[in-house]
Amino acid sequence: MNAPVRVRFAPSPTGNLHVGGLRTALYNYLFARKNNGVLVLRIEDTDRTRYLEGAVENLIGTLKWAGIRYDEGPDVGGPSGPYVQSERLSLYRDHAKKLLETGRAYHCFCTEERLELMRKEQPKRGLPPKYDRACLRLTQEEIKEKLDSGTPFVLRMKIPDSRVVWFHDHIRGEVEFQSGQLDDQVLLKSDGYPTYHLANVVDDHLMQISHVIRGEEWLSSTPKHVLLYEFFGWEPPEFAHLPLLLNPDRSKLSKRQGDVAVEDYRQKGYLSEALVNFIAFLGWNPGDEREIFTLDELIREFSLERVGKAGAVFNVEKLNWLNFQHLRKKPDAEVLVMLKEYLTQSAVDSKHFDDEYLLGVIGAMRERVMFVKDFVEKSPYFFQRPVQYDLDVVKKRWKTETTEQLKVLIGEFSRLENPQKEDYEAALHRAAETMKIGHGDLIHPLRLAVSGMGTGPGLYDILFILGKDETIRRTTSAIKRLE
Protein backbone atom coordinates (compact mmCIF):
# COMPACT_ATOMS: atom_id res chain seq x y z
CA MET A 1 0.00 0.00 0.00
CA ASN A 2 1.35 3.35 -1.02
CA ALA A 3 1.36 6.37 1.21
CA PRO A 4 -1.26 8.94 0.22
CA VAL A 5 -0.06 11.47 -2.30
CA ARG A 6 0.70 14.81 -0.72
CA VAL A 7 2.50 17.45 -2.74
CA ARG A 8 3.28 21.07 -2.14
CA PHE A 9 3.81 24.30 -3.96
CA ALA A 10 6.29 26.35 -1.95
CA PRO A 11 6.91 29.79 -3.39
CA SER A 12 8.68 32.60 -1.65
CA PRO A 13 6.80 35.87 -1.39
CA THR A 14 9.30 38.05 -3.19
CA GLY A 15 7.14 39.46 -5.96
CA ASN A 16 4.63 38.51 -8.60
CA LEU A 17 4.27 34.85 -9.43
CA HIS A 18 6.48 33.89 -12.35
CA VAL A 19 5.04 31.78 -15.18
CA GLY A 20 7.62 29.14 -14.29
CA GLY A 21 6.25 29.14 -10.78
CA LEU A 22 2.75 28.83 -12.13
CA ARG A 23 3.77 25.77 -14.10
CA THR A 24 5.32 24.19 -11.02
CA ALA A 25 2.13 24.90 -9.12
CA LEU A 26 0.07 23.53 -11.98
CA TYR A 27 2.00 20.26 -12.25
CA ASN A 28 1.74 19.77 -8.51
CA TYR A 29 -1.96 20.45 -8.70
CA LEU A 30 -2.49 18.10 -11.63
CA PHE A 31 -0.46 15.38 -9.97
CA ALA A 32 -2.38 15.73 -6.72
CA ARG A 33 -5.80 15.68 -8.38
CA LYS A 34 -4.90 12.85 -10.70
CA ASN A 35 -3.77 10.72 -7.77
CA ASN A 36 -6.52 11.68 -5.36
CA GLY A 37 -3.92 13.45 -3.33
CA VAL A 38 -3.57 16.71 -1.49
CA LEU A 39 -1.92 19.94 -2.57
CA VAL A 40 -0.37 22.10 0.10
CA LEU A 41 0.52 25.75 -0.36
CA ARG A 42 3.49 26.67 1.81
CA ILE A 43 5.00 30.11 1.97
CA GLU A 44 8.79 30.07 2.15
CA ASP A 45 9.53 33.45 3.63
CA THR A 46 12.79 32.68 5.40
CA ASP A 47 14.67 35.45 3.65
CA ARG A 48 13.64 38.57 5.46
CA THR A 49 15.61 40.81 3.13
CA ARG A 50 13.63 39.78 0.07
CA TYR A 51 10.18 39.77 1.60
CA LEU A 52 7.66 41.85 -0.30
CA GLU A 53 4.56 43.27 1.33
CA GLY A 54 1.37 41.93 -0.21
CA ALA A 55 3.13 39.20 -2.14
CA VAL A 56 1.30 36.39 -0.39
CA GLU A 57 -2.12 37.85 -1.12
CA ASN A 58 -1.04 38.46 -4.65
CA LEU A 59 0.13 34.90 -5.02
CA ILE A 60 -3.09 33.49 -3.66
CA GLY A 61 -5.05 35.68 -6.04
CA THR A 62 -3.02 34.51 -9.00
CA LEU A 63 -3.45 30.83 -8.17
CA LYS A 64 -7.15 31.38 -7.77
CA TRP A 65 -7.35 33.12 -11.12
CA ALA A 66 -5.57 30.19 -12.72
CA GLY A 67 -8.01 27.78 -11.14
CA ILE A 68 -5.38 26.04 -9.04
CA ARG A 69 -7.00 25.04 -5.77
CA TYR A 70 -4.98 23.81 -2.84
CA ASP A 71 -6.28 21.77 0.04
CA GLU A 72 -4.06 23.15 2.77
CA GLY A 73 -2.44 26.54 3.01
CA PRO A 74 -2.09 29.75 4.97
CA ASP A 75 -5.55 31.04 4.12
CA VAL A 76 -7.43 27.75 4.20
CA GLY A 77 -5.65 26.09 7.12
CA GLY A 78 -5.11 22.37 7.52
CA PRO A 79 -3.72 19.79 9.93
CA SER A 80 -0.04 20.49 9.21
CA GLY A 81 0.04 24.23 9.80
CA PRO A 82 1.20 26.83 10.16
CA TYR A 83 1.88 27.05 6.43
CA VAL A 84 4.13 30.07 6.60
CA GLN A 85 7.72 29.26 7.45
CA SER A 86 8.36 32.40 9.47
CA GLU A 87 5.72 31.06 11.87
CA ARG A 88 7.58 27.78 12.31
CA LEU A 89 10.95 29.05 13.47
CA SER A 90 11.09 27.06 16.70
CA LEU A 91 10.57 23.89 14.72
CA TYR A 92 13.66 24.55 12.65
CA ARG A 93 15.72 25.52 15.67
CA ASP A 94 14.77 22.35 17.50
CA HIS A 95 15.69 20.21 14.56
CA ALA A 96 18.93 22.04 13.99
CA LYS A 97 19.77 21.43 17.61
CA LYS A 98 19.31 17.72 17.11
CA LEU A 99 21.79 17.76 14.27
CA LEU A 100 24.20 19.65 16.48
CA GLU A 101 23.86 17.02 19.18
CA THR A 102 24.45 14.15 16.81
CA GLY A 103 27.46 15.84 15.28
CA ARG A 104 25.85 16.34 11.89
CA ALA A 105 26.03 20.10 12.21
CA TYR A 106 28.43 22.56 13.77
CA HIS A 107 28.77 26.18 14.77
CA CYS A 108 30.50 28.52 12.39
CA PHE A 109 31.61 31.96 13.48
CA CYS A 110 33.29 33.03 10.27
CA THR A 111 32.62 36.56 9.18
CA GLU A 112 31.24 37.57 5.83
CA GLU A 113 34.64 39.10 5.03
CA ARG A 114 36.59 35.96 5.74
CA LEU A 115 34.25 33.85 3.65
CA GLU A 116 34.50 36.28 0.80
CA LEU A 117 38.27 36.27 0.93
CA MET A 118 38.27 32.49 1.08
CA ARG A 119 36.11 32.23 -1.99
CA LYS A 120 38.37 34.59 -3.84
CA GLU A 121 41.46 32.57 -3.01
CA GLN A 122 40.08 29.11 -3.71
CA PRO A 123 39.82 29.30 -7.50
CA LYS A 124 43.37 30.65 -7.65
CA ARG A 125 44.60 27.49 -6.02
CA GLY A 126 42.42 25.34 -8.23
CA LEU A 127 40.06 24.43 -5.42
CA PRO A 128 36.30 24.22 -5.67
CA PRO A 129 34.61 27.05 -3.77
CA LYS A 130 33.57 25.45 -0.53
CA TYR A 131 33.64 26.33 3.11
CA ASP A 132 37.08 25.35 4.41
CA ARG A 133 35.77 24.04 7.74
CA ALA A 134 37.90 26.39 9.78
CA CYS A 135 35.32 26.39 12.54
CA LEU A 136 35.11 22.63 12.61
CA ARG A 137 38.55 22.66 14.20
CA LEU A 138 37.40 24.83 17.08
CA THR A 139 37.58 23.19 20.51
CA GLN A 140 34.56 22.96 22.79
CA GLU A 141 36.08 25.68 24.95
CA GLU A 142 36.60 28.02 22.04
CA ILE A 143 33.04 27.48 20.88
CA LYS A 144 31.67 28.10 24.35
CA GLU A 145 33.73 31.23 24.68
CA LYS A 146 32.49 32.67 21.40
CA LEU A 147 28.93 31.74 22.21
CA ASP A 148 29.18 33.36 25.61
CA SER A 149 30.63 36.51 24.17
CA GLY A 150 27.70 36.76 21.81
CA THR A 151 29.66 36.28 18.58
CA PRO A 152 27.19 35.86 15.74
CA PHE A 153 27.15 32.35 14.33
CA VAL A 154 25.48 30.07 11.87
CA LEU A 155 24.92 26.34 11.96
CA ARG A 156 26.51 24.41 9.16
CA MET A 157 25.75 20.96 7.95
CA LYS A 158 28.67 18.57 8.23
CA ILE A 159 28.83 16.80 4.91
CA PRO A 160 30.37 13.30 5.04
CA ASP A 161 33.77 13.13 3.36
CA SER A 162 33.59 10.58 0.61
CA ARG A 163 30.20 9.20 0.09
CA VAL A 164 28.17 8.67 -3.01
CA VAL A 165 24.81 10.30 -2.58
CA TRP A 166 22.21 9.16 -5.05
CA PHE A 167 18.53 9.44 -5.49
CA HIS A 168 15.93 8.52 -8.02
CA ASP A 169 14.27 11.34 -9.87
CA HIS A 170 10.96 10.71 -11.62
CA ILE A 171 12.04 12.75 -14.58
CA ARG A 172 15.79 12.23 -14.73
CA GLY A 173 16.23 8.73 -13.43
CA GLU A 174 19.17 7.92 -11.16
CA VAL A 175 21.24 10.95 -10.22
CA GLU A 176 24.39 10.70 -8.18
CA PHE A 177 26.82 13.05 -6.54
CA GLN A 178 30.09 12.66 -4.69
CA SER A 179 29.62 14.08 -1.22
CA GLY A 180 33.11 15.55 -1.45
CA GLN A 181 31.73 18.00 -3.98
CA LEU A 182 29.13 19.28 -1.57
CA ASP A 183 29.56 22.35 0.55
CA ASP A 184 28.95 22.46 4.29
CA GLN A 185 25.69 24.23 3.75
CA VAL A 186 24.43 26.79 6.24
CA LEU A 187 21.28 25.45 7.85
CA LEU A 188 20.50 28.12 10.36
CA LYS A 189 21.39 31.72 9.63
CA SER A 190 22.78 34.15 12.16
CA ASP A 191 19.38 35.84 12.40
CA GLY A 192 17.90 32.58 13.63
CA TYR A 193 16.03 31.87 10.41
CA PRO A 194 16.60 28.60 8.62
CA THR A 195 17.88 28.42 5.08
CA TYR A 196 15.76 26.81 2.40
CA HIS A 197 17.60 23.53 2.77
CA LEU A 198 16.76 22.98 6.40
CA ALA A 199 13.27 24.43 6.25
CA ASN A 200 12.16 22.50 3.21
CA VAL A 201 13.38 19.17 4.54
CA VAL A 202 11.85 19.66 7.97
CA ASP A 203 8.57 20.89 6.55
CA ASP A 204 8.29 18.31 3.82
CA HIS A 205 8.76 15.62 6.41
CA LEU A 206 6.45 17.11 9.01
CA MET A 207 3.81 17.81 6.39
CA GLN A 208 4.23 14.26 5.10
CA ILE A 209 4.95 15.35 1.57
CA SER A 210 5.18 12.26 -0.64
CA HIS A 211 6.50 13.86 -3.81
CA VAL A 212 8.66 16.93 -4.19
CA ILE A 213 7.91 18.36 -7.62
CA ARG A 214 9.96 21.47 -8.23
CA GLY A 215 12.14 23.26 -10.78
CA GLU A 216 15.40 21.87 -12.07
CA GLU A 217 17.36 24.61 -10.33
CA TRP A 218 16.98 22.49 -7.19
CA LEU A 219 18.53 19.38 -8.62
CA SER A 220 22.02 20.30 -7.47
CA SER A 221 20.99 20.84 -3.88
CA THR A 222 18.95 17.69 -3.65
CA PRO A 223 21.88 15.55 -2.43
CA LYS A 224 22.16 17.89 0.56
CA HIS A 225 18.51 17.35 1.24
CA VAL A 226 18.87 13.59 0.87
CA LEU A 227 21.67 13.70 3.42
CA LEU A 228 19.54 15.73 5.78
CA TYR A 229 16.75 13.18 5.64
CA GLU A 230 19.36 10.57 6.45
CA PHE A 231 20.73 12.62 9.37
CA PHE A 232 17.27 12.92 10.82
CA GLY A 233 16.56 9.26 10.19
CA TRP A 234 13.67 10.09 7.90
CA GLU A 235 12.45 8.52 4.71
CA PRO A 236 12.99 11.03 1.90
CA PRO A 237 10.09 11.87 -0.40
CA GLU A 238 10.17 11.08 -4.07
CA PHE A 239 11.64 13.72 -6.33
CA ALA A 240 10.70 15.13 -9.70
CA HIS A 241 12.75 18.00 -11.07
CA LEU A 242 10.96 19.89 -13.81
CA PRO A 243 12.76 21.25 -16.87
CA LEU A 244 13.22 25.00 -16.90
CA LEU A 245 11.28 27.58 -18.90
CA LEU A 246 13.48 29.48 -21.32
CA ASN A 247 13.70 32.83 -23.13
CA PRO A 248 13.65 32.79 -26.93
CA ASP A 249 17.48 32.78 -26.82
CA ARG A 250 17.34 29.70 -24.58
CA SER A 251 18.63 31.43 -21.48
CA LYS A 252 16.60 30.95 -18.33
CA LEU A 253 13.29 32.77 -18.61
CA SER A 254 13.72 36.24 -17.25
CA LYS A 255 12.46 39.75 -17.26
CA ARG A 256 14.24 41.84 -19.92
CA GLN A 257 13.18 39.45 -22.66
CA GLY A 258 9.47 39.84 -22.20
CA ASP A 259 6.87 39.31 -19.57
CA VAL A 260 7.44 36.67 -16.96
CA ALA A 261 4.81 37.50 -14.38
CA VAL A 262 1.50 35.72 -14.60
CA GLU A 263 -0.02 39.07 -13.76
CA ASP A 264 1.40 40.56 -16.97
CA TYR A 265 -0.45 38.05 -19.08
CA ARG A 266 -3.59 38.41 -17.08
CA GLN A 267 -3.56 42.14 -17.64
CA LYS A 268 -2.96 41.75 -21.33
CA GLY A 269 -6.23 39.93 -21.54
CA TYR A 270 -5.12 36.34 -21.78
CA LEU A 271 -7.65 33.81 -20.60
CA SER A 272 -6.50 31.75 -17.64
CA GLU A 273 -7.60 28.64 -19.55
CA ALA A 274 -5.23 29.52 -22.37
CA LEU A 275 -2.27 30.31 -20.16
CA VAL A 276 -2.78 27.15 -18.15
CA ASN A 277 -3.18 25.04 -21.28
CA PHE A 278 -0.08 26.59 -22.80
CA ILE A 279 2.07 26.26 -19.73
CA ALA A 280 1.01 22.66 -19.20
CA PHE A 281 2.39 21.85 -22.64
CA LEU A 282 5.76 23.37 -21.87
CA GLY A 283 7.42 20.17 -20.81
CA TRP A 284 4.47 17.82 -21.00
CA ASN A 285 2.14 16.42 -23.63
CA PRO A 286 -0.58 13.79 -23.66
CA GLY A 287 1.20 11.61 -26.22
CA ASP A 288 -1.37 12.09 -28.95
CA GLU A 289 -2.24 15.03 -31.13
CA ARG A 290 -4.77 16.83 -29.00
CA GLU A 291 -3.75 20.31 -27.97
CA ILE A 292 -6.71 22.17 -26.55
CA PHE A 293 -7.26 21.18 -22.96
CA THR A 294 -9.30 22.46 -20.06
CA LEU A 295 -7.97 22.14 -16.55
CA ASP A 296 -10.19 19.13 -15.91
CA GLU A 297 -8.99 17.43 -19.06
CA LEU A 298 -5.41 18.08 -18.01
CA ILE A 299 -6.08 16.43 -14.67
CA ARG A 300 -7.42 13.38 -16.44
CA GLU A 301 -4.42 13.07 -18.72
CA PHE A 302 -1.49 14.24 -16.64
CA SER A 303 1.34 11.99 -15.59
CA LEU A 304 4.88 12.65 -14.45
CA GLU A 305 6.07 9.97 -16.85
CA ARG A 306 5.20 12.16 -19.79
CA VAL A 307 7.11 15.18 -18.54
CA GLY A 308 10.17 15.87 -20.69
CA LYS A 309 13.71 16.60 -19.62
CA ALA A 310 14.79 19.51 -21.78
CA GLY A 311 14.02 23.16 -21.13
CA ALA A 312 11.22 24.73 -23.13
CA VAL A 313 11.10 28.15 -24.76
CA PHE A 314 8.11 30.27 -23.84
CA ASN A 315 6.68 31.02 -27.27
CA VAL A 316 4.07 33.77 -27.21
CA GLU A 317 2.80 33.02 -30.72
CA LYS A 318 1.47 29.69 -29.65
CA LEU A 319 -0.03 31.16 -26.51
CA ASN A 320 -1.88 33.66 -28.69
CA TRP A 321 -3.27 30.89 -30.81
CA LEU A 322 -4.39 28.99 -27.73
CA ASN A 323 -6.07 32.11 -26.40
CA PHE A 324 -7.96 32.35 -29.67
CA GLN A 325 -8.97 28.71 -29.41
CA HIS A 326 -10.20 29.01 -25.85
CA LEU A 327 -12.00 32.28 -26.49
CA ARG A 328 -13.74 30.68 -29.44
CA LYS A 329 -14.90 27.76 -27.34
CA LYS A 330 -16.62 30.00 -24.86
CA PRO A 331 -20.38 30.33 -25.11
CA ASP A 332 -21.68 33.70 -26.31
CA ALA A 333 -23.15 34.44 -22.91
CA GLU A 334 -19.75 34.19 -21.25
CA VAL A 335 -18.06 36.30 -23.86
CA LEU A 336 -20.82 38.84 -23.41
CA VAL A 337 -20.02 39.15 -19.72
CA MET A 338 -16.34 39.66 -20.49
CA LEU A 339 -17.05 42.18 -23.22
CA LYS A 340 -19.34 44.22 -20.97
CA GLU A 341 -16.73 44.12 -18.27
CA TYR A 342 -14.15 45.36 -20.76
CA LEU A 343 -16.43 48.11 -22.05
CA THR A 344 -17.11 49.53 -18.62
CA GLN A 345 -13.44 49.89 -17.88
CA SER A 346 -12.39 51.05 -21.33
CA ALA A 347 -12.39 54.72 -22.10
CA VAL A 348 -13.51 54.10 -25.67
CA ASP A 349 -17.03 55.25 -24.95
CA SER A 350 -19.61 55.35 -22.26
CA LYS A 351 -22.60 54.75 -24.47
CA HIS A 352 -24.93 51.98 -23.63
CA PHE A 353 -25.23 48.96 -25.85
CA ASP A 354 -27.86 46.40 -25.08
CA ASP A 355 -27.10 42.69 -24.82
CA GLU A 356 -28.77 41.87 -28.09
CA TYR A 357 -26.57 44.35 -29.90
CA LEU A 358 -23.38 43.13 -28.24
CA LEU A 359 -24.32 39.53 -28.92
CA GLY A 360 -24.62 40.49 -32.57
CA VAL A 361 -21.14 41.97 -32.51
CA ILE A 362 -19.80 38.87 -30.79
CA GLY A 363 -21.35 36.60 -33.37
CA ALA A 364 -19.91 38.63 -36.21
CA MET A 365 -16.42 39.01 -34.76
CA ARG A 366 -15.88 35.69 -33.01
CA GLU A 367 -13.63 34.21 -35.67
CA ARG A 368 -11.68 37.41 -35.96
CA VAL A 369 -10.60 38.18 -32.41
CA MET A 370 -7.87 36.77 -30.27
CA PHE A 371 -8.67 38.82 -27.18
CA VAL A 372 -11.83 40.31 -25.79
CA LYS A 373 -10.41 43.76 -26.30
CA ASP A 374 -10.21 43.02 -30.03
CA PHE A 375 -13.98 43.30 -30.30
CA VAL A 376 -13.47 47.00 -29.80
CA GLU A 377 -10.05 47.38 -31.33
CA LYS A 378 -10.70 45.43 -34.50
CA SER A 379 -14.23 46.62 -35.05
CA PRO A 380 -14.46 50.07 -33.47
CA TYR A 381 -17.28 50.94 -35.85
CA PHE A 382 -19.70 48.89 -33.80
CA PHE A 383 -19.10 51.25 -30.93
CA GLN A 384 -18.73 54.59 -32.61
CA ARG A 385 -19.29 56.12 -36.02
CA PRO A 386 -16.25 56.16 -38.27
CA VAL A 387 -14.15 59.20 -37.48
CA GLN A 388 -11.99 58.66 -40.52
CA TYR A 389 -11.82 56.42 -43.57
CA ASP A 390 -8.91 54.18 -44.40
CA LEU A 391 -7.17 56.10 -47.17
CA ASP A 392 -5.81 53.06 -48.98
CA VAL A 393 -9.28 51.62 -49.14
CA VAL A 394 -10.74 54.93 -50.29
CA LYS A 395 -8.20 55.01 -53.07
CA LYS A 396 -8.94 51.49 -54.13
CA ARG A 397 -12.71 51.33 -53.73
CA TRP A 398 -14.14 54.81 -53.93
CA LYS A 399 -14.59 55.75 -57.59
CA THR A 400 -16.02 58.96 -58.99
CA GLU A 401 -19.31 57.25 -59.78
CA THR A 402 -19.56 55.70 -56.33
CA THR A 403 -21.38 58.64 -54.82
CA GLU A 404 -24.28 58.41 -57.24
CA GLN A 405 -24.42 54.65 -56.95
CA LEU A 406 -24.61 54.72 -53.19
CA LYS A 407 -27.41 57.26 -53.38
CA VAL A 408 -29.39 54.81 -55.44
CA LEU A 409 -28.60 52.11 -52.91
CA ILE A 410 -29.77 54.28 -50.04
CA GLY A 411 -33.00 54.79 -51.91
CA GLU A 412 -33.38 51.06 -52.12
CA PHE A 413 -32.57 50.59 -48.43
CA SER A 414 -34.95 53.29 -47.29
CA ARG A 415 -37.87 51.34 -48.67
CA LEU A 416 -37.04 48.34 -46.48
CA GLU A 417 -39.12 47.63 -43.44
CA ASN A 418 -37.54 45.98 -40.45
CA PRO A 419 -34.91 44.44 -42.73
CA GLN A 420 -33.09 41.22 -42.04
CA LYS A 421 -29.65 40.37 -43.40
CA GLU A 422 -31.14 38.85 -46.52
CA ASP A 423 -33.22 41.94 -47.18
CA TYR A 424 -30.14 44.15 -47.34
CA GLU A 425 -28.57 41.68 -49.68
CA ALA A 426 -31.61 41.55 -51.95
CA ALA A 427 -31.86 45.32 -51.94
CA LEU A 428 -28.22 45.69 -52.88
CA HIS A 429 -28.63 43.19 -55.66
CA ARG A 430 -31.62 45.09 -57.01
CA ALA A 431 -29.69 48.34 -56.98
CA ALA A 432 -26.73 46.76 -58.74
CA GLU A 433 -28.94 45.26 -61.41
CA THR A 434 -30.78 48.51 -61.98
CA MET A 435 -27.46 50.26 -62.54
CA LYS A 436 -25.93 47.32 -64.36
CA ILE A 437 -22.90 47.23 -62.12
CA GLY A 438 -21.27 44.45 -60.14
CA HIS A 439 -22.20 43.77 -56.53
CA GLY A 440 -18.65 44.53 -55.51
CA ASP A 441 -19.02 48.07 -56.83
CA LEU A 442 -21.52 48.67 -54.06
CA ILE A 443 -20.31 46.27 -51.39
CA HIS A 444 -16.83 47.64 -51.00
CA PRO A 445 -17.66 51.35 -50.87
CA LEU A 446 -20.59 50.63 -48.59
CA ARG A 447 -18.37 48.71 -46.20
CA LEU A 448 -16.00 51.65 -46.19
CA ALA A 449 -18.85 54.07 -45.62
CA VAL A 450 -20.34 52.29 -42.62
CA SER A 451 -17.11 51.07 -41.02
CA GLY A 452 -14.34 53.32 -42.26
CA MET A 453 -12.40 50.17 -42.96
CA GLY A 454 -11.81 47.69 -45.71
CA THR A 455 -11.90 44.57 -43.59
CA GLY A 456 -14.33 42.88 -41.25
CA PRO A 457 -17.27 40.51 -41.08
CA GLY A 458 -19.69 39.99 -43.92
CA LEU A 459 -21.17 43.31 -44.99
CA TYR A 460 -24.77 42.26 -44.46
CA ASP A 461 -23.94 41.19 -40.94
CA ILE A 462 -22.55 44.63 -40.25
CA LEU A 463 -25.58 46.34 -41.74
CA PHE A 464 -27.98 44.19 -39.78
CA ILE A 465 -26.19 44.86 -36.52
CA LEU A 466 -26.00 48.58 -37.19
CA GLY A 467 -29.62 48.75 -38.32
CA LYS A 468 -31.27 50.51 -41.21
CA ASP A 469 -31.26 54.04 -39.82
CA GLU A 470 -27.65 53.94 -38.77
CA THR A 471 -26.63 52.40 -42.08
CA ILE A 472 -28.29 55.16 -44.04
CA ARG A 473 -26.96 57.83 -41.72
CA ARG A 474 -23.39 56.61 -42.01
CA THR A 475 -23.61 56.15 -45.75
CA THR A 476 -25.01 59.63 -46.25
CA SER A 477 -22.30 61.04 -44.06
CA ALA A 478 -19.58 59.19 -45.95
CA ILE A 479 -20.91 60.47 -49.27
CA LYS A 480 -20.70 63.98 -47.96
CA ARG A 481 -17.20 63.57 -46.63
CA LEU A 482 -15.67 61.58 -49.48
CA GLU A 483 -17.26 63.41 -52.39
Add this chain to the structure above:
RNA sequence: GGCGCUAUCGUCUAACGGUUUAGGACGCAGCCCUCUCAAGGCUGAAAUACGGGUUCGAUUCCCGUUAGCGCUACCA
Protein backbone atom coordinates in the same frame (compact mmCIF):
# COMPACT_ATOMS: atom_id res chain seq x y z
C1' G B 1 36.81 26.70 -13.01
C1' G B 2 34.10 22.46 -10.36
C1' C B 3 29.67 19.53 -10.11
C1' G B 4 25.07 18.32 -12.30
C1' C B 5 21.29 18.33 -16.08
C1' U B 6 19.95 18.59 -21.19
C1' A B 7 20.26 18.05 -26.78
C1' U B 8 14.36 15.84 -32.98
C1' C B 9 11.82 21.27 -37.92
C1' G B 10 12.62 28.70 -36.03
C1' U B 11 9.30 27.26 -31.50
C1' C B 12 6.29 23.38 -28.50
C1' U B 13 6.75 18.35 -29.36
C1' A B 14 5.53 12.58 -31.17
C1' A B 15 8.66 8.29 -31.70
C1' C B 16 9.33 4.29 -25.58
C1' G B 17 15.44 -0.57 -31.49
C1' G B 18 12.49 -2.27 -36.81
C1' U B 19 5.25 -0.53 -38.84
C1' U B 20 9.46 6.19 -40.55
C1' U B 21 10.01 8.59 -47.44
C1' A B 22 10.93 11.01 -38.80
C1' G B 23 4.30 12.46 -37.34
C1' G B 24 1.39 16.74 -35.25
C1' A B 25 0.83 21.91 -33.65
C1' C B 26 2.29 27.27 -33.72
C1' G B 27 4.53 30.51 -37.04
C1' C B 28 5.81 31.13 -42.35
C1' A B 29 4.63 30.57 -47.93
C1' G B 30 1.14 29.14 -51.77
C1' C B 31 -3.70 27.52 -53.41
C1' C B 32 -9.08 26.85 -52.60
C1' C B 33 -13.41 29.23 -50.51
C1' U B 34 -14.98 34.43 -50.89
C1' C B 35 -17.89 41.20 -50.91
C1' U B 36 -13.04 42.35 -47.63
C1' C B 37 -10.61 40.37 -43.33
C1' A B 38 -10.80 36.21 -40.62
C1' A B 39 -12.23 31.16 -39.88
C1' G B 40 -12.02 26.58 -42.53
C1' G B 41 -9.84 23.08 -46.26
C1' C B 42 -5.56 21.61 -49.14
C1' U B 43 -0.35 21.96 -50.30
C1' G B 44 4.72 23.36 -49.33
C1' A B 45 9.53 24.77 -47.09
C1' A B 46 11.56 23.18 -42.32
C1' A B 47 14.71 18.73 -37.64
C1' U B 48 17.20 13.76 -35.26
C1' A B 49 24.21 18.88 -32.84
C1' C B 50 28.95 16.12 -34.12
C1' G B 51 32.12 11.65 -33.80
C1' G B 52 32.70 6.82 -32.32
C1' G B 53 30.77 2.25 -30.69
C1' U B 54 26.69 -1.90 -29.39
C1' U B 55 23.22 -4.33 -32.75
C1' C B 56 21.00 -7.94 -38.37
C1' G B 57 18.96 -2.84 -37.57
C1' A B 58 19.61 3.18 -34.30
C1' U B 59 16.13 9.52 -33.26
C1' U B 60 15.77 5.63 -29.65
C1' C B 61 21.19 2.08 -25.87
C1' C B 62 26.69 3.23 -24.42
C1' C B 63 31.15 6.51 -24.68
C1' G B 64 33.40 10.99 -26.16
C1' U B 65 33.15 16.01 -28.25
C1' U B 66 30.47 20.41 -28.71
C1' A B 67 26.75 23.61 -27.16
C1' G B 68 23.07 25.38 -23.81
C1' C B 69 21.26 25.67 -19.03
C1' G B 70 21.32 25.06 -13.65
C1' C B 71 23.94 24.99 -9.00
C1' U B 72 28.39 26.61 -6.91
C1' A B 73 25.13 32.61 -0.86
C1' C B 74 23.84 33.49 6.21
C1' C B 75 18.48 33.72 -1.84
C1' A B 76 14.81 30.75 -2.67
